Amino acid sequence: MPATQPTPGIDTAATIEAVIADALQRLRQLGAYIDAHQDALSTAELARLLAVHGENAARLGRLLRDARALSGAAGDGLLDAIGKALDEIATQLGVEL
Numbered sequence: 001m002p003a004t005q006p007t008p009g010i011d012t013a014a015t016i017e018a019v020i021a022d023a024l025q026r027l028r029q030l031g032a033y034i035d036a037h038q039d040a041l042s043t044a045e046l047a048r049l050l051a052v053h054g055e056n057a058a059r060l061g062r063l064l065r066d067a068r069a070l071s072g073a074a075g076d077g078l079l080d081a082i083g084k085a086l087d088e089i090a091t092q093l094g095v096e097l
Helices: 016-037 043-071 073-093
Strands: none
Touching (some): 016 043
16 A cells, blocks of 8 residues: 655644644634624624634534543543542442442
8 A cells, every 4th residue: 555645735743732722713713703793794694604603613622622532631530430430339338449
């Protein structure tokens, strides 16, 4: 199988943190644009911009979730929750785990 070549114009060294920072900056820019121009926009234009803003916010949320999973922090939170649940069960049953 031949080696894949990087796509021209794509920064292959970009980290997920850099992508998140860029997405957040663009989300803020779009929000500022909407705020500054909402009176001049038609209802259809405003609705479309708000839809794009919502889609971008959802993408940003997924990126943040993915970054947390990649960092291992998500697993730590799950282990903490399991530990607390086991402690509670042990207390209710009067046993030591």
